[in-house]
Amino acid sequence: MNDPLAPSERYLQGMATRRAVLGDSHVDRTQSGSTDFDRPFQELITEAAWGHVWSRPTLSKRERSIVTIALLAALGQDDEVAMHVRATSNTGATRDDVCEALLHVAIYAGVPAANHAIKIAKQVFEQMDAEETA
The missing domain is CATH 1.20.1290.10 (AhpD-like)
Structure with missing residues (x-):
């Protein structure tokens, strides 16, 4: 059964792409500074910007x-x-x-x-x- 709290495949791809582009130290700093308030935003940009757009193969x-x-x-x-x-x-x-x-x-x-x-x-x-x- 799928865990509804587990990160999506798009999120995991996004995190890998985000780390490849921005570097681990930047992403780690951003993640460690995340709060309940901005965590939904961090998840959104990881999935949408990094997991979808930046991970596309065309460019x-x-x-x-x-x-x-x-x-x-x-x-x-x-x-x-x-x-x-x-x-x-x-x-x-x-x-x-x-x-x-x-x-x-x-x-x-x-x-x-x-x-x-x-x-x-x-x-x-x-x-x-x-x-x-x-």
Whole structure:
């Protein structure tokens, strides 16, 4: 008999994809900080965003990463931009890919959005470089 409290297959796939893209330490931090209030949201994004959309085979993780960064920059979601720029180390998206995505943002969503996202990306890449040399 199926346990109604057991995680769904979609959730398990989502968690595997989420960990592959964002890294175990990020996901572990998010999970450990989860409360009864936001746990349903965490389950939703794990199943829907990570288990369904990010786990689809049509686009590669690199391509999804580029699209995601452009969308988040266009929407002005600074924390998410930073998180997904950091995730490029796991998705295969290059710094040139991020630059190209943000050039598209400048034309299609506005120069201020792209300018701000470029500032965020530069800071994240500097942090990543510093971590590599440490």
